[in-house]
Amino acid sequence: MRRFEVALLLSACALCAVSCNSCPENCESPDGLFRELRNSLSRAAVVYLPGSEEFEAATTRWSELDTPTVNVVVVPATEDDVVDTVRQANNCGVPILTFNGVHGSITTLVAQDGKTATIGGGASSKTVTDALWASGKQTVTGTCECVSYLGPALGGGHGWLQGHHGLIADQFVSVNIVLADGSRQTIDSSSDLWWAIKGAGHNFGIVTSVIAKVYDIEHRDWAIETLIFSGDKVQAVYEVANKYLSNLPVDITNWSYWLNIPDADPDRPVILFYIIQEGVTVVDPAYTSPFRDIGPISSEAKSGSYRDLATWTEVAVDLPPCQKAGLANPRFPIYLREYDVAAQREAYDTFAANVGENSPFSASIFMFEAYPQQGVRAIDSELTAFAFRNENLLTAPLLTYKPAGKELDDQAARIGNQLRDIIYRSSGHKELHAYVNYAYGDEKPENWYGYEQWRRVRLRGLKQKYDPEGLFNFFAPIG
Incomplete structure (x- = not known):
């Protein structure tokens, strides 16, 4: 077990x-x-x-x-x-x-009635996906196979199927939770804590299991086009992304990474660009052709099933990003509505200047995630502690390095915040919206949980009621 x-x-x-x-x-x-x-x-x-x-x-x-x-x-x-x-x-x-990280469940994942399943508190995303798939079912989980099902969910939780069904937390029907006073309760939409669990849940207790909505598999076929571009194409790539991949249709997901791939470009980071489509064996050329016209270093098309997505995007359980290798991996997230092309250029140049072959940060990446938003936006933002339902893009530099003391940690923080600030200054936003599950830790509670005063008042009131001594204050505390 x-x-x-x-x-x-x-x-x-x-x-x-x-x-x-x-x-x-x-x-x-x-x-x-x-x-x-x-x-x-x-x-x-x-x-x-x-x-x-x-x-x-x-x-x-x-x-x-x-x-x-x-x-x-x-x-x-x-x-x-x-x-x-x-x-x-x-x-x-x-x-x-x-x-829970890469661990499994303390209770067996059990399908209930074809519409819900009980999922143990330690279940990994892969465990949930594989068990449901074998029964002809699926639900929204995190994209990375080794990440737990519940960890991302308690902060909202993005996933491949969110265009259809919303965030991971939106699938909750009820939750078994051990509160700070040591009591175990089952809570649902009749509880005042229900709102907080869906977006700020790690502040209120230990969730031991949930009953979540599950769905019939609608499409078994999925396809991906992977393109690699040299850094000089950064403005062209994101200008085309704004034109063809904004407000994504429900069947399209777009990710891109900036990272070092010496075989593709020995001198500077490349742009690794994914276009993923559901329900097809080849991604529609209407989405891929404009990017091929830019002139990538390479392009590759693959087809398979939903269960291949993590391998295609290099976040499968047996691949390097899922391993505990003794490295530091701070991220510096920010949500966006669209790309500012000039800022992408500036951010790329800054990133490239700091992650060269001789840099301690040479294994770092800059992440850009664009998911379909229809299911997320179908739920009123006021109904959950997750506040940022109107954003289109999730971006974050991820500075990977071998720990070597405070000076290097501070250097990573300066670089990460500099990169995030370049993107933020160009966004036109007066507020910094940051995905709590990627948080670095120097953000403020309003960056994680929303700037509306009523949100902060409600969260603090619930914290005082359910965890007045701050027993669960280690991850993104409410303040």
Whole structure:
């Protein structure tokens, strides 16, 4: 049975000394907390302490930037294990970070009635996709196979099928959640917390399972055209993208990356450009021909099924982006309505100047994601904590490097924010809208959750009601 982990962070004894007048005996050391947890959890649950190989494997992160200090890791086997872990953490005044990354589910994914499925809290996007596909069903998941189903969902969650059905969070029918007080509740649209779960859910508890909408597979055929352009074509590429790939039809998705591919261009980053179409075996030339006319270095057409998309776009579970390789991977996201061609040129030149062969950031990429928006916009923005339903493009530089101290971390932050600022200054927006699941961490809550005052008031009120001590404050806190 594959699982997610619950990490108990920082020094238990130190935290108890600060937060309690009398420190409970089991808080005096990680060993004491370990014993209490082992006595209270189910037989199938596992608890790891520092020094073990299992602890090291469980706490290794995809991005090694500002990694938290973990004292105890709990691998729950049941939803009640999560309840017991939260209660023990509360007794000790120890904060919690829940993560699942590339792990599977603590409960089996079960189809209910042909319209919904129960999905465990640790299920990966690939697990969900494969299990549903075998039953002739599908739902909106994240695009990257190794990413968990619920991680992106709690921040809204973009996916290949969002043009039809909306965000991942829009598929929720009900949620089992362990709250900060250690209680386990099932919440749905009748709960005041329902609104917050869909866009800011990581601030309110540990979601152990959800019932989500599923759909009959409408199209088994998918096709992709992959084009590679040299950097001098950057303005032409995005000018044509504005003309032919804005307000995408429901069956078209467009991604592009800037990255180093020495075999294509040994001197500067190239533009790797994907046009993906659903329900066909060849992408409609109406979309591909204008880009071929620009003069790419290469172009390649493929056909297959929905399950091939992650491999085609290089985010499959067995490919390098899904591996934990001890690298730092900060991103600096910004939503856009359309490309500013001059800004794309400036950003490309700045990116190229900082990611050359001899740079510590040579493995970095600049990401541009354009999904169909019909299903996302069909839902009133006021109905969810996810606020940015009117944006067309999700962009983010991703600075990848081997950690080597604060100076290099600071350099990465300067480059990433410089690149984002170039795009932001040209956008004409007075507000910086940032996808919370890609957040770097120096953004403000309004950048993640919306600038409307009522949103901030509502989120803070719910936080005070459900997590007044800030037990779940590690990821993009509401403030």
